[in-house]
Amino acid sequence: MKTLIVEDDFTSRLILQALLKTYGPSHIAVDGREAVEAVRLALDAGEHYDLICMDIMMPRMDGQQSLKEIRALETSKGIIYDKTAKIVMTTALSDVKNVSIAYHSLCNGYLTKPIDKAKLLEVLRELKLIE
Numbered sequence: 001m002k003t004l005i006v007e008d009d010f011t012s013r014l015i016l017q018a019l020l021k022t023y024g025p026s027h028i029a030v031d032g033r034e035a036v037e038a039v040r041l042a043l044d045a046g047e048h049y050d051l052i053c054m055d056i057m058m059p060r061m062d063g064q065q066s067l068k069e070i071r072a073l074e075t076s077k078g079i080i081y082d083k084t085a086k087i088v089m090t091t092a093l094s095d096v097k098n099v100s101i102a103y104h105s106l107c108n109g110y111l112t113k114p115i116d117k118a119k120l121l122e123v124l125r126e127l128k129l130i131e
Contacts, residue, residue, distance in 0.1 A: 003051040006035040008058045031058045032066030039070050049085045056091040067105045086127045
């Protein structure tokens with residue numbers, strides 16, 4: 001499982017890397033703009049991400065906008081929905097508005113911080129990324 005961790009907080013990045021390290025390689029983006037570029041480069045190389053863990057509150061481009069732009073990139077490449085990256089929002093925001101916006105923009109899961117390992121693994125199993 002190839003993962004992109006999109007997180008501006010150093011500690012949160014380390015935690016997610018530690019939780020996911022046994023499942024495959026992970027790359028880091030520190031804001032939404034960097035995430036969109038990482039996904040574009042991966043798609044251009046034919047090596048898409050299986051999982052993207054995305055924070056919402058980030059500088060330069062937030063996670064909500066990045067999510068929309070990533071989905072638009074996948075669509076422009078002709079990638080059908082069941083073959084797109086699984087995007088799980090990993091954020092401190094748990095209000096109905098942000099959750100609703102994320103799901104409307106086609107995220108696949110939503111976890112609030114602090115990230116609980118059991119809940120993360122449950123989501124990954126539901127998304128059929130791990131057994």
